[in-house]
Amino acid sequence: MFSNLINSLVVISIVFIFLFSLLLVFKWLLFSSQWGVVTQNLPLYAFGVFPVDQRWRPCLWLLILAFLSIVTIFKPRWSWFGKVLPIAWVGVIPLGVGLLSGGLGLLPVESRHWGGFTLTILLMSCSALLAFPLGIMFAIGRQSKLPLIKYFSALYIDALRAVPLISILFFGQLLIPLFLPLGVEINRVSRAVISFTLFVAAYIAEDIRGGWQAIPNSQLEASKALGLSQAQTIRFIILPQALTIALPALTNQAIGLLQNTSLMSILGLVELLGISRSILANPVFIGRYIEVYVWLAGIYWVICTVMALLLRQLEEKVSIQRRIRKNV
Amino acid sequence: MSHIIRANNLVKSFTKGLRALDDISMVVNKQEVLVVMGPSGSGKSTLIRTFNGLETFDSGKLEVVGVPLYSNHDERNIRAIRRKVGMVFQQFNLFPHLSILENIILAPMKVQKLTRIEAEEHAMHLLSQMGITKQARKYPSQLSGGEQQRVAIARALALKPELLLFDEPTSALDPERVNEVLDAMRTLAQKGMTMVVVTHEVGFAREVADRVLFMDSGKLIEMTTPDIFFSNAKHERSRKFLNQIEK
Numbered sequence: 070m071f072s073n074l075i076n077s078l079v080v081i082s083i084v085f086i087f088l089f090s091l092l093l094v095f096k097w098l099l100f101s102s103q104w105g106v107v108t109q110n111l112p113l114y115a116f117g118v119f120p121v122d123q124r125w126r127p128c129l130w131l132l133i134l135a136f137l138s139i140v141t142i143f144k145p146r147w148s149w150f151g152k153v154l155p156i157a158w159v160g161v162i163p164l165g166v167g168l169l170s171g172g173l174g175l176l177p178v179e180s181r182h183w184g185g186f187t188l189t190i191l192l193m194s195c196s197a198l199l200a201f202p203l204g205i206m207f208a209i210g211r212q213s214k215l216p217l218i219k220y221f222s223a224l225y226i227d228a229l230r231a232v233p234l235i236s237i238l239f240f241g242q243l244l245i246p247l248f249l250p251l252g253v254e255i256n257r258v259s260r261a262v263i264s265f266t267l268f269v270a271a272y273i274a275e276d277i278r279g280g281w282q283a284i285p286n287s288q289l290e291a292s293k294a295l296g297l298s299q300a301q302t303i304r305f306i307i308l309p310q311a312l313t314i315a316l317p318a319l320t321n322q323a324i325g326l327l328q329n330t331s332l333m334s335i336l337g338l339v340e341l342l343g344i345s346r347s348i349l350a351n352p353v354f355i356g357r358y359i360e361v362y363v364w365l366a367g368i369y370w371v372i373c374t375v376m377a378l379l380l381r382q383l384e385e386k387v388s389i390q391r392r393i394r395k396n397v
Numbered sequence: 398m399s400h401i402i403r404a405n406n407l408v409k410s411f412t413k414g415l416r417a418l419d420d421i422s423m424v425v426n427k428q429e430v431l432v433v434m435g436p437s438g439s440g441k442s443t444l445i446r447t448f449n450g451l452e453t454f455d456s457g458k459l460e461v462v463g464v465p466l467y468s469n470h471d472e473r474n475i476r477a478i479r480r481k482v483g484m485v486f487q488q489f490n491l492f493p494h495l496s497i498l499e500n501i502i503l504a505p506m507k508v509q510k511l512t513r514i515e516a517e518e519h520a521m522h523l524l525s526q527m528g529i530t531k532q533a534r535k536y537p538s539q540l541s542g543g544e545q546q547r548v549a550i551a552r553a554l555a556l557k558p559e560l561l562l563f564d565e566p567t568s569a570l571d572p573e574r575v576n577e578v579l580d581a582m583r584t585l586a587q588k589g590m591t592m593v594v595v596t597h598e599v600g601f602a603r604e605v606a607d608r609v610l611f612m613d614s615g616k617l618i619e620m621t622t623p624d625i626f627f628s629n630a631k632h633e634r635s636r637k638f639l640n641q642i643e644k
């Protein structure tokens with residue numbers, strides 16, 4: 070009886086609080102919100118301060134990405150497409166860099182003019198593309214029989230995981246130029262991508278190690294008994310299984326990577342968050358914080374959802390269960 | 398030179414003082430089927446795993462398929478041996494992420510550098526020998542234990558080995574699946590394959606083995622023909638063991 074009463078009270082108050090907040094949100098949406106800060110700046114959110122007459126380039130890239138995402142998620146039944154798709158996904162990232170930076174007949178655009186949604190996606194995809202092989206290398210290094218490689222890899226992984234990303238990003242901006250020979254300069258975007266890559270690779274290596282350790286020793290023995298070399302065993306027996314096991318964790322890394330790109334705004338890159346802050350600094354849009362941050366949250370949510378769907382496809386593709394289902 | 402394995406005074410201990418292999422000297426001849434028997438923990442697995450370098454030894458000398466192996470375990474010699482010696486495990490140890498066909502063609506393609514077409518042709522031939530052609534495109538988890546073990550035998554045969562090692566190939570199988578694997582092994586023996594088989598299957602040993610090796614506590618107790626071993630074993634320990642397993 071008594072516990073029932075408490076339960077009912079709790080439920081009623083939760084419903085009440087929920088309805089009340091809903092009311093506040095609606096009130097704000099209907100009477101006080103002004104979305105001009107979003108609608109009037111859509112090109113800025115999308116492309117940053119990319120030269121107006123060249124905006125078709127990031128636009129084209131985003132359209133290609135959207136197209137690839139749609140075909141990946143909705144899987145049309147074209148037979149050639151299964152083979153082309155992974156190559157397309159890897160290729161589209163350097164293509165983006167090429168389209169944005171220009172050259173080869175395109176007008177060169179300096180990286181400090183890149184920005185907005187385009188830059189966010191570019192930072193994320195470039196870092197992911199570079200960090201993945203590097204992470205695999207460190208994961209392999211950590212299992213190496215050569216002490217030097219083994220301890221260097223372990224040290225690297227532990228050190229990078231012990232330092233907050235934001236300090237690595239600052240270090241990267243300051244230190245990377247010192248490591249380069251005199252006269253060679255690299256821009257802020259590249260420095261950011263390098264720092265990101267180095268950071269994420271350590272986490273990827275750990276995730277892969279998790280998968281690696283789940284593989285029973287008997288698999289290695291079977292492979293050795295067949296005369297496969299150490300390298301062949303890693304390539305054909307361990308990595309395919311370890312990566313499959315690690316994939317959910319790697320998906321998490323990818324989503325974390327996306328969200329961490331927003332830290333770049335502190336370093337002065339005008340990716341989504343950075344461009345939003347500079348829009349907010351414009352006196353015309355003074356005080357429109359909530360609209361901008363709601364809008365930003367929405368965009369990040371959409372990107373995350375699309376990424377999660379895409380990686381879900383990858384998980385499906387590599388899962389043995391699915392291959393078995395296809396078979397029967 | 399009709400021997401395929403020659404072991405001289407092999408000694409191995411995992412923990413100090415306890416010898417898993419205690420001064421083992423023996424010879425396995427070409428086209429011979431040797432069955433290894435002994436109580437649990439007597440060192441049977443350790444012995445046959447030294448034959449393809451999965452286990453190291455502390456002293457003594459080993460010669461397998463003409464390749465010498467000393468206690469320093471030269472990696473190149475070990476790989477040379479493994480290219481000519483197949484092994485079948487108790488738990489099958491198939492690669493779960495590869496189809497049956499891929500399991501079999503992996504080593505021929507990567508170790509012997511055959512083309513995929515050559516390797517697949519040979520693999521299909523082996524699968525039909527094992528009576529499981531239909532399963533070629535399936536994955537290990539879709540097969541019964543007996544079928545998986547026959548795939549494992551086909552995989553071990555894919556490198557055209559001169560010697561096959563079996564470590565309790567039927568111990569993990571349901572009783573009604575044991576015979577299909579033993580039959581496959583029997584056929585191999587009839588074709589003249591040299592085999593060293595650790596097993597508790599007395600029927601198989603009696604019928605197929607040329608000799609039986611009995612081990613206890615890392616020692617080679619006796620090595621004789623199955624007729625003598627099963628009806629007239631010389632040693633007390635062998636008789637005790639036979640009494641136990643016949644119960």
Ligand SMILES: Nc1ncnc2c1ncn2[C@@H]1O[C@H](COP(=O)(O)OP(=O)(O)OP(=O)(O)O)[C@@H](O)[C@H]1O
Nearest residue numbers: 411412416417435436437438439440441442443444
């Ligand atoms: N990796 C290892 N580390 C430590 N000791 C081991 C290891 N492998 C085997 N031993 C020991 O070596 C001895 C021989 O083991 P082995 O596995 O060769 O016996 P077995 O005859 O194959 O037994 P079973 O019939 O149970 O398979 C045992 O005392 C065992 O405890």
Ligand SMILES: [Mg+2]
Nearest residue numbers: 441442443564
């Ligand atoms: Mg054993």
